[in-house]
Amino acid sequence: MxxxxxxxxxxxxxVLPGIAAVMHKMLVENYGNPSSLHGLGIAAEKALAHARRQVAGLIGARPAEIYFTSGGTEANNWAVWGISRARRRQGKHIITTAVEHSSLLAACRRLEAEGYEVTYLPVDSRGVIRPADLEAALREDTILVSVMSVNNETGALQPVGEVARLVHSKSRAVLHVDHIQGYGKIPLNCQKVGIDLLSLSAHKIHGPKGTGALYIKEGLRLEPLLVGGEQEAGRRAGTENTAGIAAFGLAAELAAAHxxxxxxxxxxxxxxxxxxxxxxxxxxxxxxxxxxxxxxxxxxxxxxxxxxxxxxxxxxxxxxxxxxxxxxxxxxxxxxxxxxxxxxxxxxxxxxxxxxxxxxxxxxxxxxxxxxxxxxxxxxxxx
Ligand SMILES: Cc1ncc(COP(=O)(O)O)c(C=O)c1O
Missing domain, CATH: 3.90.1150.10 (Aspartate Aminotransferase, domain 1)
Known part of the structure; x- marks a missing residue:
């Protein structure tokens, strides 16, 4: 055969062999809990800090703006739900597209059941939204616009730069981008483009499953999805998946280098x-x-x-x-x-x-x- x-x-x-080797090392040698005060904890914390720099580098983010999650689904859920709670008083209107990943659409549908209103932008025959439709949909009470950079089924690229310009010039809404299929393939600089929230996932770039990140622009208010411990600067509770995160870091570095x-x-x-x-x-x-x-x-x-x-x-x-x-x-x-x-x-x-x-x-x-x-x-x- x-x-x-x-x-x-x-x-x-x-998972590339060098990336799997990093995971193995984290699991059997550098296995400390990053919250522990002793040397093993400090070594694990250092590995997290290193991964944060590696992941941030590819999207023009500061390391402190990267929050590790259990994958892209959690990042998308967190962005949608977190903004709905943090901006409740500003409005209950969300704009997204008809072609987002199910983890984004299902999070929107759950909010619709709670009385939020969601506009789903249509796409043209290539699968691309029309900026004029977005402009027409933006309202005083729009709190979130969520548009993916690359569609996972068709490979269609959305005009994220134009979307950012419209969102920030015509509304007070927050812009979230699902960049899970674009990371390492389509250059995107959060600061330059004007992105407030951006989802990432390690297993699309030869890293492990069950590891991802949400970029949260410095100063942006976002309600935590998971509560408990003070991990991830108090914004995402739960002992960190240190092996997965260190591997994600290397996968991001290799994606950037190559x-x-x-x-x-x-x-x-x-x-x-x-x-x-x-x-x-x-x-x-x-x-x-x-x-x-x-x-x-x-x-x-x-x-x-x-x-x-x-x-x-x-x-x-x-x-x-x-x-x-x-x-x-x-x-x-x-x-x-x-x-x-x-x-x-x-x-x-x-x-x-x-x-x-x-x-x-x-x-x-x-x-x-x-x-x-x-x-x-x-x-x-x-x-
Ligand atoms: C565009 C997009 N968003 C979100 C996800 C979900 O990411 P994860 O599998 O890490 O939960 C995927 C995975 O297929 C995806 O392709």
Whole structure:
């Protein structure tokens, strides 16, 4: 059997060996509780401080503005819920987009059930919001605008700079950006752009699952989600996941150091994959932005007369791993809310697979991946 070709990096990435080694060391040697006063505690606290600098570096943040969480979901939940509580007296209106990750949308829906009003901005056929829609939606009582930088299903890039300009010039709202798919791929400087809150997750950049961070701009009031101990400057209680955090730090440092070369390679592979799939499979269609326009690592494509979940399993038999839509709801039978927001025809919703790249993919995987997809689609057409 061929070695596996892993093309599901937007679901999660393999932990790089050097990063796993850092985790191991933290678990068995530097295992102190950062709150302990003795040397082991101080060593663990130092590892946290180091990771905070590493994670902050990539987004133009100060280390003190990074708050570690249990992942991207907690960061998104915290941003939405924390602002709803901190700004309760200012208003109860939130603006987000129809294509956010479920961890952001579900947090909004919970607030709607409590009487908050949420505006979901529509997207165009590429999956991108129109700044004019945002401008029209901003109100006196808007407390939060939350827009992702990179969509996890289509790779569409939102105009975050334009969003920030509008939010700050036309309202008193706070701007939150889910940068989980963009971190290490799309440069974004929180200070320069004017971002107040930004979510990150380690496992999309070859770090471990269950570790993430929320950037909170200095001075911004945000109600804590988790209460108890005084960890994370008293804003996020719970003994820190020191191994995960130290590993996240190294993953961020490596992502920063290799960003240019990784992004160039991923984009080359993505464009080659898209070109060859469109050329060799009649009727194949890209969902979302044209390949050269979107994020360098995500390609969403549909094949006529093919059900995505069947194709995913057939490809797995050939050692090629892809996703249907996004991994978070790929076990559900219903079409993804992101692709629905693009108003695609039914066959494209049912047949969409997501191919997503990471730091370990190489151009020589393109030919076997395209051949495998072609074979499977042809087999399905012959049934
Ligand atoms: C855009 C986006 N936001 C949030 C999340 C959730 O992050 P985590 O898996 O760390 O909870 C994901 C993960 O798939 C994502 O892609």
């Amino acid at each position: 061929q070695p596996a070709i892993y093309l599901d990096n937007s679901a999660t990435t393999p 960003m240019e070369e990784r992004v160039a390679r991923m984009r080359e592979i993505k464009i080659e994959l898209a070109t060859r799939l469109l050329e060799s499979i009649p009727g194949a269609r890209i969902n979302g932005p044209p390949p050269e326009e979107g994020a360098p690592h995500i390609l969403n494509v549909s094949f006529p007369g093919v059900r995505a979940e069947v194709l995913v399993h057939m490809l797995e038999q050939r050692g090629v791993y892809v996703s249907t839509g996004s991994a978070c709801h790929s076990r559900k039978q219903e079409a993804s809310h992101v692709l629905k927001a693009l108003h695609l025809e039914r066959w494209r919703l049912e047949g969409a697979i997501r191919i997503s790249l990471g730091a370990l993919n190489t151009p020589d995987e393109v030919t076997p991946a395209v051949e495998a997809i072609k074979e499977c689609v042809t087999e399905l057409w012959a049934l």
